Amino acid sequence: xxxxxxxxxxxxxxxxxxxxxxxxxxxxxxxxxxxxxxxxxxxxxxxxxxxxxxxxxxxxxxxxxxxxxxxxxxxxxxxxxxxxxxx
Numbered sequence: 140x141x142x143x144x145x146x147x148x149x150x151x152x153x154x155x156x157x158x159x160x161x162x163x164x165x166x167x168x169x170x171x172x173x174x175x176x177x178x179x180x181x182x183x184x185x186x187x188x189x190x191x192x193x194x195x196x197x198x199x200x201x202x203x204x205x206x207x208x209x210x211x212x213x214x215x216x217x218x219x220x221x222x223x224x225x226x
Contacts, residue, residue, distance in 0.1 A: 144198025156223040160192045171203040
């Protein structure tokens with residue numbers, strides 16, 4: 140499984156946790172983490188992302204679809220994001 144999108148999201152968030160792009164990735168990652176939660180992220184949010192961030196988002200969605208959100212690496216990445224954001 141390719142975790143490069145998750146790694147990129149963590150790096151982006153840790154580098155600038157208050158940027159709009161980081162917050163969009165943070166919200167998407169948290170939404171994709173909820174098993175059986177319907178993944179209720181507004182796809183219109185993709186319009187707010189710059190092309191680079193959107194590619195990371197697509198990678199996160201693909202990773203979740205392949206079961207990556209159940210992998211311990213996903214939880215570790217979430218914990219790093221939480222610390223960076225201050226959640």
